[in-house]
Amino acid sequence: MTYHPKQTMMCALFLATKSDHWHISLSKFVSKLPNTTEDDVKAPEFLLMQGLRFTLDVRHPMRGLEGGIGEMLAMIEEGALILKEKDKLSAQRRVEGAADRTKEILRGAGQMTDAYFLYTPSQIWLGALQVVDLDLVLSYVGKKLEYIGTAGSAMKGRLLDTLSSCAELLKAYRSPDDQIEAREMKRIGKKLHLCQNPEKTDIVAVTRAKAAEKREGAGSDGEKALKKRKLEREKLEKSGDVFGPDLKGKSSPAK
Numbered sequence: 001m002t003y004h005p006k007q008t009m010m011c012a013l014f015l016a017t018k019s020d021h022w023h024i025s026l027s028k029f030v031s032k033l034p035n036t037t038e039d040d041v042k043a044p045e046f047l048l049m050q051g052l053r054f055t056l057d058v059r060h061p062m063r064g065l066e067g068g069i070g071e072m073l074a075m076i077e078e079g080a081l082i083l084k085e086k087d088k089l090s091a092q093r094r095v096e097g098a099a100d101r102t103k104e105i106l107r108g109a110g111q112m113t114d115a116y117f118l119y120t121p122s123q124i125w126l127g128a129l130q131v132v133d134l135d136l137v138l139s140y141v142g143k144k145l146e147y148i149g150t151a152g153s154a155m156k157g158r159l160l161d162t163l164s165s166c167a168e169l170l171k172a173y174r175s176p177d178d179q180i181e182a183r184e185m186k187r188i189g190k191k192l193h194l195c196q197n198p199e200k201t202d203i204v205a206v207t208r209a210k211a212a213e214k215r216e217g218a219g220s221d222g223e224k225a226l227k228k229r230k231l232e233r234e235k236l237e238k239s240g241d242v243f244g245p246d247l248k249g250k251s252s253p254a255k
Contacts, residue, residue: 003044004192007203010036011044019056035194043207061125062106068125069099072140081143083136100135105131109173119166127166 010033017024030038075081076091085091105128106139109115115124130137141159145152 003203004196005049006188008044008048010041011048015045015048015056018063019049019058023073037204039204047203051241052218059121060246061110061121061128062103064122065102065129066126068122068129070141072136073131075140075143081139083139094133094145095136098129098136102128105170108175111172112175113171114171115166118169119134123166124170127163128170130163130167131171166249211233 014024014026014029017029021148026038029042029176030036071097073092076083076088076095081091083091083094102125106125110124110128115127119127119224126137126141138160140158141163143160146154148155
């Protein structure tokens with residue numbers, strides 16, 4: 001709760017355009033946002049990258065859905081996946097229609113519930129698809145587990161239970177009323193204001209101060225301390241004494 005979400009949201013959105021190879025210049029990006037400057041977008045960038053551990057490749061269930069739907073269509077074409085429809089074209093249309101409705105669930109309930117914290121991406125997209133078309137998921141999962149053999153039969157019950165619990169979570173989500181949500185956001189905003197560190201409320205000012213310190217060499221004392229600790233650690237590693245030297249003023253125990 002050090003930084004308010006409003007201060008990092010625009011930067012996160014700008015980073016998303018970079019990671020998805022949909023490049024937008026910073027000036028053009030800022031021109032579409034009211035009361036937002038380039039510094040407002042750039043200031044939290046390093047903080048966000050640290051929080052993400054510099055990993056921008058997100059394993060989103062939407063990707064798994066695209067691969068799974070493509071596999072289902074191919075299996076129908078090959079005759080490996082047989083549904084209730086009379087012909088392959090009708091079966092493929094059923095799959096494509098289910099995929100469109102599943103995407104809506106992933107965009108809404110998938111991100112607004114605790115599903116991301118409880119299930120893997122593959123479980124989430126299969127759970128969302130199960131909300132839309134249970135028979136399709138059962139046919140697909142059953143066929144995939146057949147390829148594994150006896151191990152697949154053993155895990156089938158546990159897998160279907162997991163998918164069912166995920167589907168129930170997604171199905172239970174209801175979008176809140178706009179007015180109620182607005183009041184809740186105001187309430188949370190007031191709590192965040194009380195929780196924030198006053199010295200870090202303005203991210204732009206903090207970033208500029210750090211940059212000024214580097215230019216003026218104010219961080220030299222800290223760098224000296226780091227170098228000193230590094231030299232001491234290297235000295236201990238060479239001596240082979242992992243416990244370090246004796247404490248000053250203390251005699252070593254008799255052997």
